[in-house]
Amino acid sequence: MFSPAPLESLTAFCIGHAHDAQAGTGCTVVVAPEGAACGVDVRGGGPATRETDLLRPENMIEAVHAVVLSGGSAFGLEASCGVMDALAERGIGFSLGDACVPIVVGACLFDLLVGAPAHPDKAMGRLAAENALAARAGGGTGAPLAQGNVGAGCGATVGKLGAPERAMKSGFGWACLRAGDVVAAALVAVNALGCVRDGDGTWVAGVRDGAGKVMDPLAALAASPLAAAAAGAGDVANAAAGAAGPCENTTIGVVLTNAQLTKAQATKVSSTVHDAYARAIKPVHTQNDGDTVFTFASGDAPAATDVVAMLATEAMQQAIVSGVRHAEAAFGLPAARDVA
């Protein structure tokens, strides 16, 4: 029922990356020049987001112009300011008399402890937006959207339950599926406390054991400071807070679809798509993960919300695995391709 589809079939959206590979941070921007309905569900305990209040179904804004996924923790929110400038210059935004206010929502992940202490700034956000618009101007005839150590996934890592040096490099991934006329793509930067498994249940990236193999996360947990804390050795709350190595993580993703969804329906789809996080990442949605999913819907194809949710959930599960499989070793950490 679900078959692969080209990302370019979602003609209402364009996507651009920008990053600093040495600093280990970057951002990925999805632009909807004509605006699109958007919803969000934030389920991690430590999020960094902007403009999510206007996404609440009861609030006024019905069309969003860009979704920004960014590294740099809360500092990375700056990238969205550059995206706003780039869009406003082109007249893309919410018109209020002579003013044009682009509606730019976003979420950030924590990558401050890899590479150099840098974060996506206004210039980087602008560049990613311009890359997105240039890809659209090219009519989708360029190379497929890059995956791995790119964009918001540039500094992404996974498997931080144990010692930081036993984590692995992760990255940015995407997948695009079709069910009849309905197309849904998932884009994600995978930066989790937990471990990642493929659709068959095989752990492909996460905490490495002494032999360098990816551990089952429950085994990794048993060897972590959290286990000592749970056993009553020491201050539980402090040990747990310290156990995550990098103290924040966060997997951030966006679903793009041609489906006709209201804001409320896009919110519901975002909520259901977190099931893909649960299936592909373990543990996930902890207090150390700011896990967030946006859904961006252009409204071209009539569709049942549940069909879109199932399609998008499947795409997101594939995108997470794809992001991990496309990652390359960096910052002293191996990637999935190195430990297979």
Next chain:
Amino acid sequence: MFSPAPLESLTAFCIGHAHDAQAGTGCTVVVAPEGAACGVDVRGGGPATRETDLLRPENMIEAVHAVVLSGGSAFGLEASCGVMDALAERGIGFSLGDACVPIVVGACLFDLLVGAPAHPDKAMGRLAAENALAARAGGGTGAPLAQGNVGAGCGATVGKLGAPERAMKSGFGWACLRAGDVVAAALVAVNALGCVRDGDGTWVAGVRDGAGKVMDPLAALAASPLAAAAAGAGDVANAAAGAAGPCENTTIGVVLTNAQLTKAQATKVSSTVHDAYARAIKPVHTQNDGDTVFTFASGDAPAATDVVAMLATEAMQQAIVSGVRHAEAAFGLPAARDVA
């Protein structure tokens, strides 16, 4: 790190079932005679709940006296009224001068299309509460808490993506795990649109194929009215709404723990435990599922929220599979044990 623990080690709680096996409905009541912190996360699209507003962290009530899981769709909310009466007679409740108001929260599942058209009423709720208190009076020396076609799981079924006659009987299950001094049990009535798989990924109950074997849910979906809708044949929204056979489903569960959690932390744990639903049930959290998780915490053991969440999520995943494995054929539907 996580090891099995007896349910009786959670001494702050007592649990009772009541049901009508012929009518195919029932309820399960957890009583905390001294009150316990409680949180909830409702993630399905079609819930039936009561008193969930007072569980919001900003609201006043800090101690809840009972959680009621019930069949009967929204009619089953009546069972909680009988629980209130039984508790108030015993002075269990929130004292306001001479008044005693038991704080009873609850959620219902849809089982109206199996057995007879009946629902848990005040008498059944009272009976379940009295069974719970009697179990406590017995000092936990009785038989272990029953699983399968009992309590809220009496009329539960799974695998309703396809034709109603290809669904399977499900039931009530529980599992209890320990990590150091922290104990978390999960109790659940599994009544899903989707299919259920065990920890190894094997589908154990759901939609049956022509040979009577449990299908992968994506294959089941491809053969369902939703697929025709997605392919553009007919009115998508109406087809999707009608595709679920029984038009509502809902998996309802409660985590019981001795951990010290605030209402806000219990809310967060409830949210994370939905990851167990995602891992064990597919699809889940659809518009046809009112999926709900309560967390009921007695406050005896200091614990990091994430440890409790991981422990409870693991217990819930086991409880879901246990509920399905303990189910027995009824109402013309086979159970997991019949198709192995």
